[in-house]
Amino acid sequence: MPDELSTDEIAKLVDAAAEILADSGAKMPCRELVRIAVNTGMWNKPGTPATAMALYNAMLAECREKPHPRFKICPEFRGHFEVNP
Incomplete structure (x- = not known):
């Protein structure tokens, strides 16, 4: 499908999200x-619900699989992420 994101595209979006959270x-x-990545030019594709879902899945995978992820799941707000100090 043309709307699907490649692994490289998802990785770039995760990097942008990590930078946004850190900043x-x-x-x-x-x-x-x-939305912020699109508005600031860090992401040059449309921000669709599927894009947000792909980002969520990739960020969740990093939180679960890497020993020192760049962000963590925010326990106070469902579906939110924050910088991992």
């Missing part, structure tokens, strides 16, 4: 991270 210090859902 802002805020707790954000993936939909907001995609």
Whole structure:
């Protein structure tokens, strides 16, 4: 399907999300991270619900699989991520 994101594209979006979280210090859902990435030019594809879902899955995988992930799941707000100090 033409709307699907490649592994490289998802990795670039995860990098952008990590940078946004680090710069802002805020707790954000993936939909907001995609919106900011699009508005700031860090991501040059449309921000669709499927894009936010792909970002969520990739960020969740990093939280579960890497010994020192760049972000963590925010326990106070469902579906939000924050910087992992």
